[in-house]
Amino acid sequence: MIFNFTDYGELLGLVHNSIIAGVVLGLVGGLISTFVMMRDLPFAVHSISELSFAGASAALLLGIDVVAGSLAGSLLAALVIGALGSRARDRNSIIGVLMPFGLGLGVLCLSLYKGRSANKFGLLTGQIVAVDTPRLSWLMATSTIVLIGLAIVWRPLTFASTDPEVAAARGVPVGALSAVFMILLGLGVAMSVQIVGALLVLSIICTPAAAAMRVTASPRLVTLLSVLFAVSSVVGGILLSLGSSIPISPYVTTISFAIYLACRLIGSRRSRRGWSTRRAGEQARVTRHFA
Numbered sequence: 001m002i003f004n005f006t007d008y009g010e011l012l013g014l015v016h017n018s019i020i021a022g023v024v025l026g027l028v029g030g031l032i033s034t035f036v037m038m039r040d041l042p043f044a045v046h047s048i049s050e051l052s053f054a055g056a057s058a059a060l061l062l063g064i065d066v067v068a069g070s071l072a073g074s075l076l077a078a079l080v081i082g083a084l085g086s087r088a089r090d091r092n093s094i095i096g097v098l099m100p101f102g103l104g105l106g107v108l109c110l111s112l113y114k115g116r117s118a119n120k121f122g123l124l125t126g127q128i129v130a131v132d133t134p135r136l137s138w139l140m141a142t143s144t145i146v147l148i149g150l151a152i153v154w155r156p157l158t159f160a161s162t163d164p165e166v167a168a169a170r171g172v173p174v175g176a177l178s179a180v181f182m183i184l185l186g187l188g189v190a191m192s193v194q195i196v197g198a199l200l201v202l203s204i205i206c207t208p209a210a211a212a213m214r215v216t217a218s219p220r221l222v223t224l225l226s227v228l229f230a231v232s233s234v235v236g237g238i239l240l241s242l243g244s245s246i247p248i249s250p251y252v253t254t255i256s257f258a259i260y261l262a263c264r265l266i267g268s269r270r271s272r273r274g275w276s277t278r279r280a281g282e283q284a285r286v287t288r289h290f291a
Helices: 008-014 016-038 042-062 066-084 088-112 117-125 133-162 164-169 174-196 207-212 219-242 248-268 272-290
Strands: none
Touching (some): 016 042, 016 219, 042 088, 066 088, 066 133, 133 174, 164 174, 174 219, 174 248, 207 248, 219 248
């Protein structure tokens, strides 16, 4: 039997930290997802998650805080990609080098770790019961930093992400904004690894905005829908996995994928020509607004 909801009410009380963490993660992930898709960075997200996994694995092996290790790995990857990947071609080359290195380093640390196998598995697929009060405090503090950072750079970052050439011509510090966003992205990925694991972070950081962009061309609506989709995926995954012996990640990714398919079907019914025209018009409107 996959599901067993006999003691579901009692179990809910045990994972209230995880539900709070899921809502916070959905909020941050949905917001960041918008810029990830606008700036074409899904590949970078996967690379950062691999280094986050390596940092968490090393921390587990050394007996130190796993969250701190995950944050260190994510920030290191984000800084390297941001500093060396100014052009798309260079960035993709760097990412292609970092991904196998991070995954290999993480596997090495886990193979040397002699503790509980559940701790190893949780780094890859997530654990809803692992969100204790100290870890929730880490997550809330990190989320606050990310949200404040996004609020500060939101307007110029939107302009730079929509039309970087015009933004640069208008004096917007495109390079500095890119570096700041990579740091915020690294923090967001590190948070996601704690809930859904390193291998499936894309379902929180990329899929929500990708789905939202299928049904609307408005940047504001994309952001709102992205947050809604992300929160629904994470919290829904937690609630389903609570009554099952299967880890949280398959539920989160399945819900996220189902939302994307539904949005894609809705988008496919629109006239391709009319949809493209509206999207181009919306982009031009955003450029004029920020210019």
